[in-house]
Amino acid sequence: MQPSQCISRLLLLISLIAPLACAVDGNLTSLANLFIGTASGRNGGSGGNAFPGAAVPHGMAKVGIDVDTAPRQAGYIHDNSSITGISLMHDEGTGGNTNGGYGIFPLFPLANCAFSSCPVGLDARKTLRAANVDVASPGYFATQFVNGIKIETTSTRRAGLIRFTYPLEQVNHVVIDLTNDLQRSFEGGSISISPSDQMIKLGGTFLQSYGTDNYMAFACYNFKISASASTPFTSFGTFQSASTSTPANITVSVNSTSLSFPFTSSINRVQAGGLVSFNSSTILARFGISFINADQACANADAEVPTWDWGVVQTSSRNQWEDVLSRVQIDTQVEDATVTELLYSSLYRASLVPANATGENSYWDSPFPFYDALFCSWDTFRTVHPLLSLTSPREWSEIVNTYIDGWLHTGNKSVRFLPECRANTKAGYVQGGSDGMPILGDFAVKYAAHAESLGVPTDDLYQALRETAENTPPDWYRVGRQNTAWKTFGFIPTAWVDPSGSTGLPTREASRAYEYALGDFAVRQAGLALQKPALDIATYANRSMNFVNMWDASLTHDGFTGFAQRRFQNGTFAFSPPDTCSPVDPSPHSCARGTDNNVGFYESSSWEMSFFAPHSMSTLVELMGGPTTFVDRVNHYFDKGYFQAGNEPSFEIPWVYHYANRPDLSALRVRQIVYKNFNTGIGGIPGNDDSGAMATLLTFHLLGLYPVPSSKQLLIGSPFLSSFTLSNNVFNTKTHFIVRNFDKTSLMGTPPAGSRIFVKNLIINGKASESLCWINFDDVVGGGEIEIEVDSDASAAAAAGCGPTPNALPDSLETGGFAV
Numbered sequence: 001m002q003p004s005q006c007i008s009r010l011l012l013l014i015s016l017i018a019p020l021a022c023a024v025d026g027n028l029t030s031l032a033n034l035f036i037g038t039a040s041g042r043n044g045g046s047g048g049n050a051f052p053g054a055a056v057p058h059g060m061a062k063v064g065i066d067v068d069t070a071p072r073q074a075g076y077i078h079d080n081s082s083i084t085g086i087s088l089m090h091d092e093g094t095g096g097n098t099n100g101g102y103g104i105f106p107l108f109p110l111a112n113c114a115f116s117s118c119p120v121g122l123d124a125r126k127t128l129r130a131a132n133v134d135v136a137s138p139g140y141f142a143t144q145f146v147n148g149i150k151i152e153t154t155s156t157r158r159a160g161l162i163r164f165t166y167p168l169e170q171v172n173h174v175v176i177d178l179t180n181d182l183q184r185s186f187e188g189g190s191i192s193i194s195p196s197d198q199m200i201k202l203g204g205t206f207l208q209s210y211g212t213d214n215y216m217a218f219a220c221y222n223f224k225i226s227a228s229a230s231t232p233f234t235s236f237g238t239f240q241s242a243s244t245s246t247p248a249n250i251t252v253s254v255n256s257t258s259l260s261f262p263f264t265s266s267i268n269r270v271q272a273g274g275l276v277s278f279n280s281s282t283i284l285a286r287f288g289i290s291f292i293n294a295d296q297a298c299a300n301a302d303a304e305v306p307t308w309d310w311g312v313v314q315t316s317s318r319n320q321w322e323d324v325l326s327r328v329q330i331d332t333q334v335e336d337a338t339v340t341e342l343l344y345s346s347l348y349r350a351s352l353v354p355a356n357a358t359g360e361n362s363y364w365d366s367p368f369p370f371y372d373a374l375f376c377s378w379d380t381f382r383t384v385h386p387l388l389s390l391t392s393p394r395e396w397s398e399i400v401n402t403y404i405d406g407w408l409h410t411g412n413k414s415v416r417f418l419p420e421c422r423a424n425t426k427a428g429y430v431q432g433g434s435d436g437m438p439i440l441g442d443f444a445v446k447y448a449a450h451a452e453s454l455g456v457p458t459d460d461l462y463q464a465l466r467e468t469a470e471n472t473p474p475d476w477y478r479v480g481r482q483n484t485a486w487k488t489f490g491f492i493p494t495a496w497v498d499p500s501g502s503t504g505l506p507t508r509e510a511s512r513a514y515e516y517a518l519g520d521f522a523v524r525q526a527g528l529a530l531q532k533p534a535l536d537i538a539t540y541a542n543r544s545m546n547f548v549n550m551w552d553a554s555l556t557h558d559g560f561t562g563f564a565q566r567r568f569q570n571g572t573f574a575f576s577p578p579d580t581c582s583p584v585d586p587s588p589h590s591c592a593r594g595t596d597n598n599v600g601f602y603e604s605s606s607w608e609m610s611f612f613a614p615h616s617m618s619t620l621v622e623l624m625g626g627p628t629t630f631v632d633r634v635n636h637y638f639d640k641g642y643f644q645a646g647n648e649p650s651f652e653i654p655w656v657y658h659y660a661n662r663p664d665l666s667a668l669r670v671r672q673i674v675y676k677n678f679n680t681g682i683g684g685i686p687g688n689d690d691s692g693a694m695a696t697l698l699t700f701h702l703l704g705l706y707p708v709p710s711s712k713q714l715l716i717g718s719p720f721l722s723s724f725t726l727s728n729n730v731f732n733t734k735t736h737f738i739v740r741n742f743d744k745t746s747l748m749g750t751p752p753a754g755s756r757i758f759v760k761n762l763i764i765n766g767k768a769s770e771s772l773c774w775i776n777f778d779d780v781v782g783g784g785e786i787e788i789e790v791d792s793d794a795s796a797a798a799a800a801g802c803g804p805t806p807n808a809l810p811d812s813l814e815t816g817g818f819a820v
Ligand SMILES: *[C@@H]1O[C@H](CO)[C@@H](O)[C@H](O)[C@H]1NC(C)=O
Pocket: 026, 027, 030
């Protein structure tokens, strides 16, 4: 924290007669635990797939070590697996190929060996780490092998440094691997060694980890024995396996300076790369990466790490993280230590992706920023983007522009689509709707007035939404939506062949329809915010209510009536048991995208998706039989184990009691699910972090806020903190939240009776709010003071609900909510 900020915060706090603070000493980065979510998912569970290596916020470079055992989507696993290399890029928390993706151009340090018989191959070189030696903090990662070799790394956006410290002052070696990208998906490429300046350039074509396409990536390495000392290589050469059928038989060619493998559309299993040596106990590698070419990778390294100064790079990275983390300020001396660690670790993971690959778009020329790893909008629209909207709108507007720019260049001139899951720079798979839509709708409602100064073209934004809502792509499994079906039927019929010839993977009909409805709501919301024609607004409002068409009102399960189901084109429902694909599904089912998914729901059950209409929850409350039955039904959903904590469709459900006028039950449920599913251990998140989705969900839970998609409304709950301050870098505001009567005894899964957890008053800038259940975005970022008074009286809280006025319940479209 800058001294000036510290003083202004002090004054603010003194004026509130709050505990004297400013204990935060500008070292929030020390509170981020990068190992949360790095457990092995080997037993079928999810370890989280978090990436604990070195990266700057939204950095394209994500440098980290890779283990030799799958699953290892982010390369790293916090166990005793052997290490095969330290590679330059990774994803954060994603699913996709269990072998991982993006682990390109790894280095591997080898101590003394006879140059031409050094163990350069993957199996031969892999090495165990010493016990408990991994160290990670924002901007830095280090580990040590059992043989004593130490590995460290730090990075900038597209470059960085890797340092090997060997136990002995002798001739030591580094392998530069051309072909291994974790997946072994090499389709061709080359390496060239320039011994005169110890530079190595690489380029290759690899497969996406989530999608059918390939991508090209490039790297440039320079080697020295220290930042200030260059010496020639003691030896150098290339290696390659004798044949792709016997990849273990590897030959090192001394003095060879290049290898090239022509592109083949099938995977080339060859192992190949370079080997260099120095007579030194330290070897420092500087790298640059690029999607354009190897020369640009070298230029990136020159530009971003010009002096090879480790301290400069690491301090800069740490400072960038400090800036990001400080956008949510708390008094770390006062708040619960576990909550503090969870909060800052989550805020850290929340800003790892999307990756800022601006300047690295090899597909089209554009003045817009280019972000990669939109992996996937399905995962991130719920909580990742809404958190960016609160505290990082500058970064967010660049990311929103990357969606608009993607739309401008996806499809042809007349028929274009928003990107959905850009993974490894190419379109990945579509899971549900086109979920860039709620992201753009959210931006429009929150930042329309500032769009011009943020460089976001709102006419294009709106056009992108409309076209994505109207057009049907040739293959809606890659981008866009099956709008022919949606517009013809008002649902997505099962077993229906699209007469337009458009194809996709004809599954997930019910869950896709729910997301299409929300997508149409996003168009409606953007239309309102951007003053588009009333007919548009009415049309998309109507279409957004079509989720009711999936409602089979006659279906009863566990004593509850009415469930979402697939339908045939004649309107008849296609039955599947509502608990299918829930965590307690009595019979195994495939619940993913493939044609073996014959239930109509994607990674979720009918029990769960039946709660998904965040824009018109009142409709669901009515369909389910009114508030009392609705509450019973939500309780039953949790009690029976239908809640799937580890995946996105469940995110909002602990909060939906609000819509039955029972925010007290949401407060209790959020405590329960946080303490049951999240902790600071390596297995501390219940599912894949999914590009920060879990991290941002937890952040919202802890702050006592939950965002309603494509709207300015946030549900308000019972924070896990006695106070916090949100900074917004567009409005230049700091909004101070203070929880009056905050009670640490409420910080457990089942708060004891009498603990003060229930919101009794919400006071916004000195004025009592009409609602105890929601708060407007403008207030959350308005720079004022929000007081949340909590109380212990459960029955008073149940009786008070959201408040006495009609406007107290959070908005629903059907009951006139989300008005102009
Ligand atoms: C931040 O805190 C960590 C852990 O307490 C400490 O090692 C580090 O030196 C601190 N850094 C700064 C810049 O104060």
